[in-house]
Amino acid sequence: MNPDEFRKQAHLMVEWMADYMEHVEDYPVKSQVAPKTIYNQIESSIPDHGQEMEAIFKDFKEVVLPGITHWQNPNFFAYFQANTSPPSILAEMLTATLGVQGMKWETSPVATELEEKMMEWLRDGIGIPNEWAGVIQDSASMATLSAILTARERLSDYQVNENGFEGFTKLRVYCSDQTHSSIEKGAKIAGVGKKNVIKIPTNDLLEMRSGLLQEQIEKDIEEGYHPLCIVAALGTTGTMAMDPLEAIGRIAEKHGIWLHVDAAYAGAAFLLPEYQGLMKGIEKADSFVFNPHKWLFTNFDCTAYFVKDKKVLLNTFSILPEYLKTASDGLVNNYCDWGIPLGRRFRSLKLWFVMRHYGMEGLQKLLRLHIDLAMWLETEIDKNSSFELVVPRSMNLICFRYRPYEIEDEDAINTINEQLLQHLNAMGKLYLTHTKINGIYTLRMSIGQTNVAKSHVEKAWETIQKVAEEIAMNKKI
Numbered sequence: 066m067n068p069d070e071f072r073k074q075a076h077l078m079v080e081w082m083a084d085y086m087e088h089v090e091d092y093p094v095k096s097q098v099a100p101k102t103i104y105n106q107i108e109s110s111i112p113d114h115g116q117e118m119e120a121i122f123k124d125f126k127e128v129v130l131p132g133i134t135h136w137q138n139p140n141f142f143a144y145f146q147a148n149t150s151p152p153s154i155l156a157e158m159l160t161a162t163l164g165v166q167g168m169k170w171e172t173s174p175v176a177t178e179l180e181e182k183m184m185e186w187l188r189d190g191i192g193i194p195n196e197w198a199g200v201i202q203d204s205a206s207m208a209t210l211s212a213i214l215t216a217r218e219r220l221s222d223y224q225v226n227e228n229g230f231e232g233f234t235k236l237r238v239y240c241s242d243q244t245h246s247s248i249e250k251g252a253k254i255a256g257v258g259k260k261n262v263i264k265i266p267t268n269d270l271l272e273m274r275s276g277l278l279q280e281q282i283e284k285d286i287e288e289g290y291h292p293l294c295i296v297a298a299l300g301t302t303g304t305m306a307m308d309p310l311e312a313i314g315r316i317a318e319k320h321g322i323w324l325h326v327d328a329a330y331a332g333a334a335f336l337l338p339e340y341q342g343l344m345k346g347i348e349k350a351d352s353f354v355f356n357p358h359k360w361l362f363t364n365f366d367c368t369a370y371f372v373k374d375k376k377v378l379l380n381t382f383s384i385l386p387e388y389l390k391t392a393s394d395g396l397v398n399n400y401c402d403w404g405i406p407l408g409r410r411f412r413s414l415k416l417w418f419v420m421r422h423y424g425m426e427g428l429q430k431l432l433r434l435h436i437d438l439a440m441w442l443e444t445e446i447d448k449n450s451s452f453e454l455v456v457p458r459s460m461n462l463i464c465f466r467y468r469p470y471e472i473e474d475e476d477a478i479n480t481i482n483e484q485l486l487q488h489l490n491a492m493g494k495l496y497l498t499h500t501k502i503n504g505i506y507t508l509r510m511s512i513g514q515t516n517v518a519k520s521h522v523e524k525a526w527e528t529i530q531k532v533a534e535e536i537a538m539n540k541k542i
């Protein structure tokens with residue numbers, strides 16, 4: 066494709082992209098296709114001859130789009146958002162055009178230096194101490210794995226790095242019984258073993274009980290285990306519960322245990338001064354992760370990972386074969402030494418575009434709007450005696466269920482809520498997901514899509530109530 070043809074096609078696609086943004090609400094939020102629908106429409110092998118862009122784009126519209134769940138639809142209330150925004154998309158277009166591989170400073174100095182600066186902007190914005198350093202990773206899971214590996218190397222005095230695992234066993238990782246599966250995955254990969262991830266019980270608000278953490282660590286030490294790492298969650302996936310960072314920090318400090326903070330979703334909200342109190346104790350932590358690709362309007366993937374002591378990270382991950390040696394080694398950051406992959410995308414550009422476009426004021430305004438909308442919904446749920454909050458609202462996440470007073474049997478209530486979720490999502494008008502809290506089937510509504518407005522939440526609430534009543538009526542309760 067020559068540049069003229071590229072220009073023509075790009076203009077057409079940008080037109081389509083702008084139309085998509087304008088009309089995204091016309092698509093069903095959750096893809097309605099049955100399994101294999103898409104697969105069966107795609108040719109079974111590489112086409113023998115090149116095809117025209119017109120034909121490819123036609124298939125994009127006819128084959129690909131029906132298989133899309135529209136995460137950018139403002140009626141997307143499921144999981145946690147994976148938001149984008151116009152400045153982020155524009156930056157991604159430029160990034161794709163430049164096709165930069167930013168593994169080392171020399172392979173594109175700006176990829177490194179802009180990343181360094183963006184991590185400083187975020188670090189200072191969310192209240193991480195200014196001696197910490199940050200690096201962009203692809204996912205919170207990867208950052209948590211890095212934290213566990215780094216903790217392992219520090220504990221073993223870098224012996225595992227050198228000699229492998231021999232003679233270095235009985236490691237333990239601690240997290241609450243609510244924390245994300247990425248911790249178990251990280252522990253599996255790091256050779257700690259899933260059975261050595263000790264899940265500390267939580268209180269009524271599903272926050273880690275730090276007293277029990279302390280007891281468990283003392284017991285483990287007595288039994289000859291090496292406490293390796295504690296993962297505190299600021300915003301659990303199920304209900305956005307906040308573990309008590311300060312108390313956990315004191316325990317980590319007392320025993321010299323690596324403390325990693327997983328704020329994958331909620332981290333963005335620490336840009337708001339009114340939420341920075343939750344970060345109290347951060348100075349006692351060793352690493353911190355949050356995803357601008359969730360609630361900070363920056364396309365997936367973009368994870369911000371911060372460490373207190375970058376030397377420990379570098380000791381764990383750096384490796385320098387002859388073919389990667391450059392004259393600037395030792396003088397600059399080479400981010401390939403700050404994590405697992407060698408190759409690195411130029412992800413700081415989209416962060417720069419987003420943070421400049423919105424400014425702190427604009428980012429805070431959107432985050433506050435989302436939290437206010439969740440507060441509004443919380444009040445509405447309180448007003449309707451057939452619904453209840455299963456746990457109190459946390460930031461912009463509402464965990465609730467339909468609970469008509471005529472039904473007392475908990476299993477029946479669970480079934481009704483499961484049906485309610487299925488019906489709502491099949492309508493295509495909105496998308497919610499669920500969690501289970503102490504056996505209670507709970508609907509989760511995360512109000513944080515870039516373009517969500519009060520009208521979307523009002524309409525969603527109206528639909529939820531209507532469908533719930535219809536289900537209950539059909540059951541003749």
Ligand code: PLP
Pocket residue numbers: 145203204205206207245247298300301302327328329330356368
């Ligand atoms: N930690 C928490 C608290 C999460 O909510 C999630 C995902 O929602 C993750 C980790 C994993 O994030 P990622 O998909 O970036 O690995």
